[in-house]
Amino acid sequence: MPSQPSSPQATPGPATPAPQLRALSGSAATAEADALVVGLYAGENGADEAAKEGAPKPAPVLAPGADDVDAAFGGELAALLATVGATGKAEQVVKLPTRGAVSAPLLLAVGLGKAAEANDDVVRRAAGSAARALAGSAHVVSTLGAVDAGAAVQGAVLGGYVFDEFRSRADSSSAPAALLEVTGTDEETVRRAGLVADAVRTARDLVNTPPSALYPETFAARAVALGEDAGLTVEVLDDTELREGGYGGITGVGQGSSRGPRLVRLSWTGGASPRAKVALVGKGITFDTGGISIKPAANMDHMTSDMGGAAAVIAATVLAARLELPVAVTATVPMAENMPSDTAYRPGDVLTMYGGKTVEVLNTDAEGRLVLGDAMVRAGEDSPDYLIETSTLTGAQLVALGGRTAGIMGAAEFRDRVTAHAIATGEDGWAMPLPEYLRADLDSRVADIANVTGNRFGGMLAAGLFLREFVPAGVPWAHIDVAGPAFNTGGARGYTTKGGTGVPVRTIHAVLEDIAANG
16 A cells, blocks of 8 residues: 655644633622623514504513523613614524623623523524624623523533634634633533533534544544543554454455554443443544545535544543443444545445455445444444444435434334434434335345445435344444534534534434433
């Protein structure tokens, strides 16, 4: 294999840190901060009044937590905010100088929509919008904790996230608050919410790191550092060990790059009495050109995100350890770079996967399922009670469900359980079938199975059927296709910033919490 190029590459500088988090025990009105955040619900007129022509717009209503602030404004804060255009519409941000009414010189009101429709993700999105609007502030106090403390913390941390490690100089005006204090809660709630947000930030950082700096060797090193810092057991197989171990999928995909593949395993024991054993598997293609079946040039830079699944399961496993969840969790993470070269695998090749199944390669751009097949068989050797795999797997997911909704497949009962958590966390997902009639389309002329069908319809489902071939018999499993949701190509919204999103870290965490509680 050719040696690693020696041309100079940009190296990351220091990252902008997340805010320091605290629970505020005193009054928000007297807190010495740079800015104060309050929530507003949209006011609602009665049906008869709203139907009248020319009826005035209903006044917004202050959300819980703002009573002492309102008192400092003589009980007229909602009316005052209405005069400067505040309506309480979800995520609407309105700023108001306080002129000494409260200790903070600036008040920011953020909309929560109709009170009857508000939920934790509404609070999370509002807190994210507020955090971005207050970028550059050193110290922020938020009363949104009285509505939902965990969501207020997560939203603020994630909405204010910036990735500036590769800029020659940091922009202090875009930096998140150095200190965030949240009212209406306690330190333990703030701490746990902060750990969840930090896990999402970790996944975002990994996805946003350019492929010149994040390739299998360096990705593995970062995973090891994260795992060891959290007290996890860590194992890494390099390209020689993978070849000798029979990992034909990972080796085949990675052989076209000068940067050899890796397989990383991170394990959290689950403490003294783990409730269950959960295997996590995530696709770690650090850059995907499509290989010999090369992708179009347009938007190929987005393929820096093709390791979003790997980033999510690494972050979720570290989070399980930091929260000391009573669930044994092992992440099995295949890492490779899919490149075209004189050593690359070809359409028509047959690969012998880990475990012995043979795969005919019809398209080298369907590489993710090949590395995942190896990893899922290896994960199955641990006899898990559940298996969750996530990957930026198919463009068909985007065609079917758009850029924000994950396609979730697998064993029906567990699939639906995972889907419910995806929806509840606000990351969003939709349960998809695995139609048996599509399986015949994966039949190969020369091997046990082909890596794609000859049918352009149902591509997301066919990929799920391919992965099912590598799931241990009888193990409840779910495949989460996040080809769209893992990477935001548009502008920032709510707590979702541009680039890596960290999806589905919070979904996986919610499932692990559920298993810890209910088995």
